[in-house]
Amino acid sequence: MEKYLVKPKNKINLSQIDPNDTSTFDGDKNSAKNKLKELNNKIARLQEILFAQNKHKLLVILQAMDTAGKDGVIKDVFEGVNPQGVKVANFKRPTEEELSHDYLWRVHKQTPGKGEIVIFNRSHYEDVLVVRVHNLASKEKWEKRYQHINEFEKLLTDEGTTIVKFFLHIDKHEQKERLQSRLDDTTKHWKFNLGDLKERELWDEYMKAYEDALNKTSTDFAPWYVIPSNKKWYRNLIVAEIIVDALTKMKLEYPKSEEDLSGVEIK
Numbered sequence: 001m002e003k004y005l006v007k008p009k010n011k012i013n014l015s016q017i018d019p020n021d022t023s024t025f026d027g028d029k030n031s032a033k034n035k036l037k038e039l040n041n042k043i044a045r046l047q048e049i050l051f052a053q054n055k056h057k058l059l060v061i062l063q064a065m066d067t068a069g070k071d072g073v074i075k076d077v078f079e080g081v082n083p084q085g086v087k088v089a090n091f092k093r094p095t096e097e098e099l100s101h102d103y104l105w106r107v108h109k110q111t112p113g114k115g116e117i118v119i120f121n122r123s124h125y126e127d128v129l130v131v132r133v134h135n136l137a138s139k140e141k142w143e144k145r146y147q148h149i150n151e152f153e154k155l156l157t158d159e160g161t162t163i164v165k166f167f168l169h170i171d172k173h174e175q176k177e178r179l180q181s182r183l184d185d186t187t188k189h190w191k192f193n194l195g196d197l198k199e200r201e202l203w204d205e206y207m208k209a210y211e212d213a214l215n216k217t218s219t220d221f222a223p224w225y226v227i228p229s230n231k232k233w234y235r236n237l238i239v240a241e242i243i244v245d246a247l248t249k250m251k252l253e254y255p256k257s258e259e260d261l262s263g264v265e266i267k
């Protein structure tokens with residue numbers, strides 16, 4: 001999955017990364033779905049051990065333009081996990097109270113505890129994305145945030161959290177199709193916001209803001225992956241593989257009982 005990693009020393013250019021890429025998988029869409037099932041099972045098995053061991057913590061960060069699949073990844077990649085040990089944190093427009101604190105205040109509270117997986121559906125990165133594109137803070141302010149974010153994520157990883165960050169990469173044409181299909185289907189209207197059309201007009205500004213964020217905050221301890229996401233099946237497969245990899249690297253083990261259970265007889 002190295003292919004989609006943003007290497008700290010190699011700056012990426014989003015316009016050169018093909019959102020239609022499916023090159024690391026040989027089979028067709030159907031075999032991809034079977035493969036995803038296998039990965040779902042693996043994630044579920046590993047998550048059970050993570051929860052039982054109550055030692056490691058996993059933070060998954062999802063960022064993307066509207067319709068690129070943040071909700072889809074949460075539903076399709078994490079299918080089958082035990083909800084006891086997994087939480088989703090959604091970051092919407094900050095409340096008055098949140099705005100009266102620093103921008104990491106609301107974020108830090110949501111990070112995983114021992115044995116937990118937390119998925120961020122949007123994140124502190126909004127504070128260098130939407131905030132930058134809409135001038136919600138001065139340049140002088142948001143420019144300092146890349147460093148804050150790196151230091152915040154270093155703190156989390158030093159204290160035992162594994163962090164993986166995904167940018168789900170679609171192109172503007174694909175977004176048009178997806179917005180259109182939401183518009184055409186009344187059961188999808190709940191997902192359609194007129195405001196999304198305004199954001200769409202700012203596509204190029206967003207791409208620039210994303211590119212900067214990815215280049216300035218992909219670190220050895222909290223790497224970014226740019227996931228080609230025009231094909232949902234491929235997006236799911238690659239994200240699932242990276243999650244399996246992150247969990248496997250933890251060398252998870254079921255905990256041993258602290259009591260001597262040998263010779264215990266149940267009457």
Ligand code: AMP
Pocket residue numbers: 066091092093094122126127130131136
């Ligand atoms: P959604 O995730 O589609 O439900 O929309 C949430 C909205 O909240 C998006 O338009 C985000 O850009 C916006 N949002 C999230 N975090 C922030 C933030 N820190 N400042 C301003 N807007 C934000």
Ligand code: MG
Pocket residue numbers: 066191193196
């Ligand atoms: Mg939305």
